[in-house]
Structures are given as C-alpha cells and as structure tokens.
Amino acid sequence: MVKKSAARKAAPIQPDGDAEQRILDAAHKVFVRRGTAGARMQEIADEAGVNKALLHYYFRNKSRLADAIFQRVAGGVFSRIMDVALSDAELEEKVPHIIGAYLEQLARTPYAPGYVLGELSHHPERGKQLIDALGRMREGASPRAVLEKLQRQLDQRIAEGTIKPISAQQFLTNLVSLCIFPFAAKPLLCAVMELDDAGFAAFIDERRRVLPEFFLNALRP
C-alpha cells in the first residue's frame, strides 16, 4: 500500500527502523499502559520521536491505530491458545507444555492481559474481530473447528475412562483462566500478597510448577 523508501537501504537513516514500525511500537506501549481512551496521539508521537501528523498519515485516525494495536496485542495474548487444541500430543504432555510456554510469554508482557480485557469490556464487538484476525493468522483455524477437534480428543479419553467427562469449552476456559487471570489482576495480587515485581515473578515461577499438576489432577477420574 505505502511504499517505504527506507526499506531499500541496508542501514536506515532514522534512529531505528522505519517510521511506521516505530509508530506501531510506540502506540503499543502507550495504548497498553493508558488504555485506548486514555492514550493521547501526542504522547504516541513523542514516544516514537515523530511528528503527530505522521500518525494520521500512516493510520488515518486514532480509532484505526487503536484497532491495529488491539489486534496485535490481543493476537499475542490469545494466539498461543490454539496450540493446545491443534496439537496432537497427549494431554499429559500438551497441558504442561502450553502452561509453561504461556506463563513465560505473559511474564514478558504482564500488562497486555489487563489492557485486552479492559478493551473487550468497553468494545464487545472486538471479540468477533479478534477471532476473525486469529483465524486469518493461522490457516483454517476457525474456533468451531478447533473446539470440535479438542472435543474429539477429550471424548476419546473420556470413553477410555482415563479422564473425567468435560466439555471442550469448559476445558479451554479453565486452562485460559488459570493462566491469564493472575496477570490481569497483577496489581491486586501484588497488594494482597505484599509482593514487589521480583516477588510476583517468583509467584509465577511457582505457578509454572504447580499449575500443570493441579490441572491434570482435576481431570483425573
């Protein structure tokens, strides 16, 4: 759509990367820490080291920029969930693996979940937009198909009598809840448990050990 002259050069002139990318990164930071409504175009421009008008040049207006960032952040938070449902590994391997990878990723972006959930609650229509975007990222991974595949795997184990009956919906909801919520409520948990950032990291580390066992144990018949 928009041709980037800097892309042709090996060493870009600008401080780092081309302007559009710097704007996206700056907007990412600002939107996540202030929320869409609380973010200021000027603050994003400053953070990107760029004139405010340039934001409107690349992204027509604030709401388009906000949409782009929301998709980026929410995609980052939720895309990994697909791994659970799509992989063919047995639950006993899959669950610990996904929990470990997920907690690790979230620990790197601890404020993303709070931002995403806040935005979702103020703009419910973004729920639909988000799963459309996720479907576009991973070919043919419609939510319905994903849930059906997971349900088949669960049903087989249920028939074997090796896990208790559970629907794929409840299974996924539980798994995601246990992983994401502690980050979304991080400031509250830190206050309740009297933790600083290092203490919270330790709490998450402990969680990485405890959660797989807790979850698999819950499935045991």
Next chain:
Amino acid sequence: MVKKSAARKAAPIQPDGDAEQRILDAAHKVFVRRGTAGARMQEIADEAGVNKALLHYYFRNKSRLADAIFQRVAGGVFSRIMDVALSDAELEEKVPHIIGAYLEQLARTPYAPGYVLGELSHHPERGKQLIDALGRMREGASPRAVLEKLQRQLDQRIAEGTIKPISAQQFLTNLVSLCIFPFAAKPLLCAVMELDDAGFAAFIDERRRVLPEFFLNALRP
C-alpha cells in the same frame, strides 16, 4: 459532611432518591461501560438527570468520582472472596458454596470484572487502595491474616493427607481465576463459542455445576 434536605422528607421530591445517590448510580453505569478515561462527566449528568455542575458540587472532580466508583465496583467484585477464607466450614462445603454465590453475583454484573481489571492495569496503585477499602468494610480482615487463616486450614488437611499440598496463595488465585475470568473475557468467549447472552448464561449455569467438582478434584491427593 453534606446535609441532604431531601433525606428529611418521607416522599422525596426528585424522581427517585436524592441527587447524590442518583449521581453515584449513573456514574457507576457510565464508568463501567466506558472505562474511567472514556467516561464523560456530561454523560453521567444526563444519565442522572442532573446538571453537570452538580457532579462537581458533590465530588470535587472527575478523578474523585472515579475513585469512589472504582472502590464500589471493585469491592462488589472482590469482597465475597473473603467468605472462603474466613468461613470455618470444611472445604467440601465451602468451595461449592462460594463458587455458586460468586457466579450468581457476577452474572448480575457481567461487565464489572472487565472494568475492574482494565482500571487496575492502568492504575496499579489502586490495588493497594482496594485492599485497604476491603479491610475497612470487614473489620480486621487484613489480607495477611486472611491468607494465614486459610493456610492453617489447608495445612491441617494436607497433614491429614486428605488434600494435596498447596499454598493458600495459589489456592485462592486458582479459585478466583476460574470464577472471574470468564466474565472479564465474556465478549471473546461469546464470539469463540458462538453464544448470545442467553447462551452465555447457560454456559455459566453449566459452569456452576462443573466447577466445584473440577476444583475439589484438583485438590484430591
């Protein structure tokens, strides 16, 4: 602090209740659906059927009003958690009871969790404020004391060998995660599972049956 003339009369003149209360209720609605930064003082005034200047008369400015509402909403979302830790009942009774009551309450205010988590992530200092307020509501229910009491109860059961070892922190975090998250992510869950509001209510109803068993099962040694 501020004397209310209408309070003296048996039948208040105003449409319903005194102005301060109507403002609080209106602010509650507006802040929850728009978020603090997205809420407009004018919209709150309209919703309360009152002049905008009156908001500044009762609450000096927007941020004080926002603080009041946040405490109210967040208190409503989290105060019930205390019941788990403070009650003396056995886990097998306590857990299903708290899950049932909690899901029922949240189903009545489904957008509160998203609002609270969003606000927490943009104003982390409110975590501390919130637990102070919760401590004020329930006499001598400091988080530390609550966690210690719960830990004693858990330790006894662990020593008996009737549940697996778990810290009070992880126990509470898991319980709260499983209850609150589905509401905070309601728009997303509805999109993924192709549910309307009635379908979501049914999903929560199913959850009320499934969750106690899931949770207690996870504790089983």
Next chain:
DNA sequence: CTCTTGATTAACCGTACGGTCAAACCATCT
C-alpha cells in the same frame, strides 16, 4: 415576612485533544 443556608442550574472559560493542510524535505529518475 426576611434572612440564611444548602441544593441546583445556566452560562461561561481555558485548554487539551483529534484532526487538517500547505509547505518543506529528500531520494530517485530523466
């Protein structure tokens, strides 16, 4: 009745904010 006092309003103010525009910039091509 007047005086006082809290409650309520209409009108207003300053500015912060999202958005626009014409000019300047700069690499590339002829």
Next chain:
DNA sequence: AGATGGTTTGACCGTACGGTTAATCAAGAG
C-alpha cells in the same frame, strides 16, 4: 539541473471536555 512523488513537519482549526462562577431556588429559623 530540474521534475517527480512519497515522506515529514510546523502551524493551525474546531470542538469536546473538565471545571468554575454567579445567580436562582427551596425551605427552615427568627
């Protein structure tokens, strides 16, 4: 060198928003 076209900027605009003020209203006290 000049022309071209995407990129970047400073200056500007309209308004929506939070907040203030002076006036009005209602009701009790004297």
